[in-house]
Amino acid sequence: MDKDKKLQEIFDNDPLGLLNIKPLTSPVKSEDERLIASFQEIIDFYEINNREPELGGDIQEYQLHSRLKSLQENPQKIEMLKIYDKFGLLNYESKKINSLDDILNDDTLGLLDDDSEGLFEYKHIKKQDERASADFVARRKPCKDFDKYESIFKEVQKDLSNGKRKLMTVRETNLRPGDYYVHNGVLLFLESVEFEKDVQKFKSGSRVRTDGRTRVIFENGTESNMLYRSLYKSLLANGKVVSEHVDKVNERFIEKFSNVTDKDEEAGFIYILKSKSDKEEIKKIKHLYKIGFSKKVVEDRIKNATQESTYLMADVRILMVYKCYNMNPQKFELLIHNFFGKSCLNVDVFDINGLRHTPREWFIAPLGVIEEAVKLIISGEVIKYRYDDVTETIIQR
Secondary structure, eight states: OOHHHHHHHHHHOOTTOTTOOOOOSSOOOOHHHHHHHHHHHHHHHHHHHSSOOOTTSOHHHHHHHHHHHHHHTOHHHHHHHTTTOTTOTTOOOOOOOOSHHHHHHTOTTOTTSOOTTOTTOOSSSOOOHHHHTSOOOOOOEEOTTTHHHHHHHHHHHHHHHTTSSOEEOOOGGGOOTTOEEEETTEEEEEEEEEEEEEEEEETTEEEEEEEEEEEEEETTSEEEOOBHHHHHHHHHHHEEEEOOOHHHHHHHHHHHHTTOOTTSOEEEEEEEEEEOOOOHHHHTOTTEEEEEEESSOHHHHTTTGGGOGGGTTSOEEEEEEEEEESSOHHHHHHHHHHHTGGGBOOOOEEOTTSOEEOOOSEEESOHHHHHHHHHHHHHTOGGGEEEETTTTEEEEO
16 A cells, blocks of 8 residues: 555544644734733723822732833834823823933932931032031931920820721821821821922923921930921831821811801711612621712712612612701711721622722611711710610710
8 A cells, every 4th residue: 555545544534533623713913913902901990090000009000000111112112002092191201311410300209308328428528618508417316305295195105005096098198297107116296397399490391399397206205307208208108197086086076067057058968878789798787878978969979879889889778868067078977987987897899890899888787876876976975975886876985
C-alpha cells in the first residue's frame, strides 16, 4: 500500500473528530480595538464615580489610574481616542521641567514649606541678607503654661473613652483653631493660626496659597509653631480629628430648634420609612425603619427606591413625615442617628452595578419609641435621655 493511500485512510478513520478544524467563535481583536476597550473601562469608572481613578483606591482603580496617565502622555493614542473622550479625560498638559526653579515652583503638595529638617540651613556658606531674615523653622519645645491645658486634655481623653467624642477622618475643612486632634497616638490642641496669603505665579496662571504659623499644644507638655499646611499633611498621613462633645452639639441644636414658628421658612423633611423588601434577611427583622432627611417632597425622593442602595434596593412605605423649620435639618438627622446609633442595621447591599454598600440610616427600634425621641428633640429634653437597645425603651442618662 502506498504512503498517500495509507495517509488518506488515517484521515478518513477519525471517529472522534480530532482532525475537524473549528472556526474561531469570534475574531481576534486588533490592537486599536484593545486600546479603545481599555479606555472605555476608564470612562465607565468615571460615569459610576463622577471622578477620575485615583492612586488611593483599590488595585483595580490603581490600574485604571496608571493606564489613564500613560494615555495622557502619548500623543498618538490621544489622537486615536479623542472621539471617545466625552468627559475630557485626555485633556492633560504635561509639565516641562527645564531648571531647578521649575522643580521648586511645582511643589503642589507644599513639601518644601516646612524646613523642619534644616534642608536650606547653610553651615559652611555665608548667607545673603534676605536669607538671614528668612522664617524660623518649626520645632517642638516645652510648653511653659501647660498647666492651663493639662486638665482639659484629661477631659478630652475621658470623653473619647466613654463615647462622648469620636475620632473622625481628617479633612482640611475641619482643621480649625480651637479643636483637638490625634497624631501618632498623641492628643494635640490647635490653639491658633496666623494665616497669610501668598500669590504664586506659574506658566499656567496664578495660585493663591494660604498658610501660616500655628500654636499647637501636645498632651505630653510640649508645643510647636509648625506651619498650618505641615500640620494638615501630618494629620492626613497619620492622624484623626476629635469630634465635639456630643452634649454640646445637642444643646446648640436644641437652642436653634426650639425657636421654630409657623412663619419660618421650610427647610426640608425628616421621614420614617418601612421597607417592602422581599429578602428574607430584611423581612425577618422586627421594628426596622429608615430615618432620613430630604429637601424635596418625600414621595419624589423615594420614586427610584428600587434602584438605590440607601433604600435597600426595594420599594418603601412612608410612615411619618416631619417638616423642618428654622434649623439645620442635617443636625437633626445626626442627632437621631446618635440617639439610635447602637441599633443601626449592619447589612451589605449590592447596587445594579454590583458595587457593595452598607446603608447607615436603617435602625431597629419600635415605631413608638422613634416618635417619642422626636418629641424629646422638639422639647429640648433629649439630652437627658438615651435609647436602651436591650429593653427597647428610652431611659434617663
